[in-house]
Amino acid sequence: MRADARRNYSHVLAVARDVVSEHGVNASMRDIARRADVGLATLLRHFPTREALFEALLCTNLDALTQKADDLETSNTPDEALVSWFREWLAFAQSYRGVVALMAAAHTNPDSALYASCAAVHSASARLLLRAQAEGTARTDMNGDDLFALMSALGWAVDQPSFSPRADHLFDIIASAILTNRSNNDVEKRRAKSDR
Incomplete structure (x- = not known):
C-alpha cells in the first residue's frame, strides 16, 4: 500500500x-x-462491507484479548485465569455497542470477515475453560460453545441500558455458575472489598 x-x-x-x-x-x-x-x-x-470495517476496527482488540488469554494461562491459577479473561472480554464488549451480536453471528460463518478473530476468541475461552475443568474448578457439563454463548448473552445484556448498571452483579452470577469453587460468599467478600 x-x-x-x-x-x-x-x-x-x-x-x-x-x-x-x-x-x-x-x-x-x-x-x-x-x-x-x-x-x-x-x-x-x-x-x-460493514463486517470488513469491524474486522479492521476490532482485530487489534481481539488479538490483544487472545494474547491476554495466553498470558493468563501461564501466570494465574486456572479459575482465576478464566474469570480474569472473561472480565477482559466483557470490558471489550462494553466498549463497542452492538459488537456481541456481530460476533455471535460471525463465529459460525466462515465467509464473515470477523470469523477468524471470533474463532480465536472462542478457542482462547475454550482453552481456559478446559484448563479450569482439568483442575476441577469449573463445571464439566459445559464446553467452549456453552461458554461463548454465556459470554455473548452477558455481553448483549449489559449492552442494554436497563441492565448495564448491573454488569458486575450479572458477571458474578455467571462466574459463580461456571466455577465450582466460587461461592456467593466469595462474591460478597469481593464486592465488600471493592466498595471500600
Missing part, C-alpha cells in the same frame, strides 16, 4: 472508531465517509 493510501486508510479507520463509539455497530457507512471527508466509494474500496 502506498504511503498516501496507508494514511488515508488510517484516517478513515480513526474516524470510524469515533463514529462507532458514538453510534454503535449500526453507525452509518455514509456518516463515516462524510466525517472522514472521503467519498463513500473510497470508504467501500477500503472496507467493502
Whole structure:
C-alpha cells in the first residue's frame, strides 16, 4: 500500500472508531465517509462491507484479548485465569455497542470477515475453560460453545441500558455458575472489598 493510501486508510479507520463509539455497530457507512471527508466509494474500496470495517476496527482488540488469554494461562491459577479473561472480554464488549451480536453471528460463518478473530476468541475461552475443568474448578457439563454463548448473552445484556448498571452483579452470577469453587460468599467478600 502506498504511503498516501496507508494514511488515508488510517484516517478513515480513526474516524470510524469515533463514529462507532458514538453510534454503535449500526453507525452509518455514509456518516463515516462524510466525517472522514472521503467519498463513500473510497470508504467501500477500503472496507467493502460493514463486517470488513469491524474486522479492521476490532482485530487489534481481539488479538490483544487472545494474547491476554495466553498470558493468563501461564501466570494465574486456572479459575482465576478464566474469570480474569472473561472480565477482559466483557470490558471489550462494553466498549463497542452492538459488537456481541456481530460476533455471535460471525463465529459460525466462515465467509464473515470477523470469523477468524471470533474463532480465536472462542478457542482462547475454550482453552481456559478446559484448563479450569482439568483442575476441577469449573463445571464439566459445559464446553467452549456453552461458554461463548454465556459470554455473548452477558455481553448483549449489559449492552442494554436497563441492565448495564448491573454488569458486575450479572458477571458474578455467571462466574459463580461456571466455577465450582466460587461461592456467593466469595462474591460478597469481593464486592465488600471493592466498595471500600
